[in-house]
Amino acid sequence: MAETQIQEGVTPRINGSLRQNFVGRPVCLVGKVLDVQENSGSAVIQSSDGSSVQVVMAPGSSYLTSFVEIVGEVLPDLSIKEFKSIDYGENFDLDLYNQVLQLANGKYQKLFYS
Numbered sequence: 001m002a003e004t005q006i007q008e009g010v011t012p013r014i015n016g017s018l019r020q021n022f023v024g025r026p027v028c029l030v031g032k033v034l035d036v037q038e039n040s041g042s043a044v045i046q047s048s049d050g051s052s053v054q055v056v057m058a059p060g061s062s063y064l065t066s067f068v069e070i071v072g073e074v075l076p077d078l079s080i081k082e083f084k085s086i087d088y089g090e091n092f093d094l095d096l097y098n099q100v101l102q103l104a105n106g107k108y109q110k111l112f113y114s
Contacts, residue, residue, distance in 0.1 A: 011071060013112075015101050016051020019078045029053060029070045029080060030088065030097055033063045045070065048098035054079035061085055067092035 013028045014021075031045035034052065043055045043063065055070055056079055067088035072080040104112040 013101055013104060014047075015049040015098055016047035016053050017049050018101075018105060019053070019074050019080070022074045023076055023078070024074065026071065026073055026083070027080065029055075029072075030067065030092070030094075031070075032067055032092075032094065033065075036063060038062075046094075048094040048101060056081045058082040058084065063087065065089050067094075 011026045011028050012018075012022065013030070015029070019027070029045065029047055031047040031053065033043060034046050035044040036057075037043065041057045041059070041061075043057055045053045045055055045068065047053050054077075055072070056075070058072075061082060061084075063085060065087040067090070069086040069088055070080055070082050071084050071086075072082040075081055
């Protein structure tokens, strides 16, 4: 994948393997809800590349569908601190989405983030 050169103020769409490139920055992660621990305010999301991503849920947040979009900040431990979430329903093609992410964060980055 190409070096990450996304301008400030843009919220890049990432998968689990791209988190390390965005520590301390806001990102958008789409994935499948694997586990929610409401008592601790955390969840595990399977990202489009199959990675399990720990999410620190925003206060009052809940995931009502199997697939969600998380907008948040990548923390130093590579978990994501949620700012907001959007339910994506019960059917979402993570494989196709991952192909788009590879293009958006690689060869065609300038088309998506400039």
